[in-house]
Amino acid sequence: MAGNSHGLFVWNGHMALIIIQRLLQSSLVLLLVAFVAFSMFRFVGDPVENLLGQEATLEDRAILTERLGLNDPLPVQYIRFVGKVLSWDFGVSYRTGVPVADMISERLPATLELALISAIFAMVLGISLGVYTAINRRGWLANFVMSTSLIGVSLPTFLIGILLIWVFSVELGWLPSFGRGETTDIGGWDTGLLTIEGLRSLVLPAVTLGLYQMTLIMRLVRSEMLEVLREDYIRFAFARGLHTKSIHQRHAVPNTLLPVITVAGLQLGSIIAFAIITESVFQWPGIGLMFINAVYFVDIPVMSAYLILVALMFVTINLIVDMAYFAIDPRIRSGAGGGK
């Protein structure tokens, strides 16, 4: 057993090592995804034809092929592609002729705000309901919540969206059924969070997008919490007379949330990915809708940029999740590994 100052040094070194390792893994994943995105250009349609149309002369085609560097060996093209992506250059949209990077920066705020609000909704409600239903396992309200949650898990997202529109927009007329409402531009970031209309427009899509994750997190938290409440250290906490409330809050909940972090992180990633459906239902001007439109028109640069972007977000979230474990679990921090 090392002394404390020494111990500090050890886990710092250990931590740095893990972080470097994770960064390398993440880069590898992103390079692979970039390769898939790159291949799309080669194998889905002919880029020269896409750009020039079918009436172009052979000479025009040859010039363009040379200009696009398509005569270079494949690895050279791939490296050039990665280099461009690194400088945030995804090429020009086949359909609109606008640089894809501009399209993304115009639409990304909409998707990120939607995903953020959905994630907050899913986590806050999912965790509190999960803890509540675990503590009041036999209560009628907890049982009611549990059975209702089955609906959230089993209904497909688009159906929930349409149902919500029908109830809250068509029948009750309380909330808008499509678009972002009024937005405000803050230094290039187009936000809908500052106006009442923008916030009202967020409610239905955010609930639609987050409902499934919310019920999933709730059921996960509940079963984890029930498990933790049976642990010896909880019994011992009762035996030494700690108050029930503080046993739940300070001992049971942190141990419950530990395994939930991983799942919640992955869910956050899929919130962004699933946004495609919600954005279509609510005509939300985000990158999901942009992707769907790109698919209709085989707009390869947009599709490949979307692919890379989603992968980047997944990888980043995973990295944050790993770091979170360091912050929360002393056993991982010290590299003790294993063991409950």
Place this chain on the structure above:
Amino acid sequence: MTHLLDIKDLQVTFSNRHGDLRVLDGVSLHVGRGEILGIIGESGAGKSMTGNAVMGLLEPPGKITKGDILFDGVSIIGKAEGLRGKHISMIFQDPLTSLNPLKRVGDMLTETMRTHLPIGKSEAEERARASFEEVGLDPSRLDAYPHEFSGGMRQRVVIALALAGEPELLIADEPTTALDVSVQAQILELIRNLCEKRGLGVMLITHDIGVIANSCDRVAVFYAGRPVEIAGVSELLAHPKHPYSEGLIASMPRIDADSRHEMLRQIEGSMPALNKLPKGCAFAPRCHKVMDKCLEQQPIMQSGRAACWLGEA
């Protein structure tokens, strides 16, 4: 004089739709201040159940259906929650799982102290250091997390935590079972010392008669949900009155000269299921001294020694 803990004719029943199961029946025993009462018996004999009943930690549907538990002369049935930690505390078998892995042990210690004692943060920290010293741990380790301690050290942390609210009674449920033998002896010695120094009453639950022999003042032998013999340790070891106690002692390996060539004896058979207890003495089917009377009538413990018809005849 009132005993620190006085259990009178306690009965605990688990009821479900298949009927009632008496896991404890007719348990009477007492623990004095500064005394260690050992409770020994096989798995399922009701040792831990007795501890849980005193703590008010019976898992539903378990319920006290008869008898009384007096603490300092006052009945505590239904009121145990207010006494936990402050007057009665309990430690469990496995020190590896008894501590919250995410909290520093010092924080758990001050948290428990401040729950029970009217003290501020700095005084709690002061006391935490003192209590670490008392249980033989280096106070500089208060900042450590549970996983940074060995098993024996963790059980010391557990003991410090259990005693943080300065209780008068400690129920130790197999506190050394999960530890290796050399560490066992240290932990038992620690409990013995705390008992003498603080005047702490201890109910030491174990299935190891060696533990009883080394550390207890008196011992209650449990069989099928009730004590069958209660006596001073040396008296019980030398002259067991109940055939079951006799069997337990005979099954203990010894290293003195004349026993070296003897076979270790064991008690034939196993304890009956609690829902299939025989009519008379529960031990009768395994007893080598069984008499007709034993099969007919359940023996009652007379004047606090053994519940057996042998002594009566």
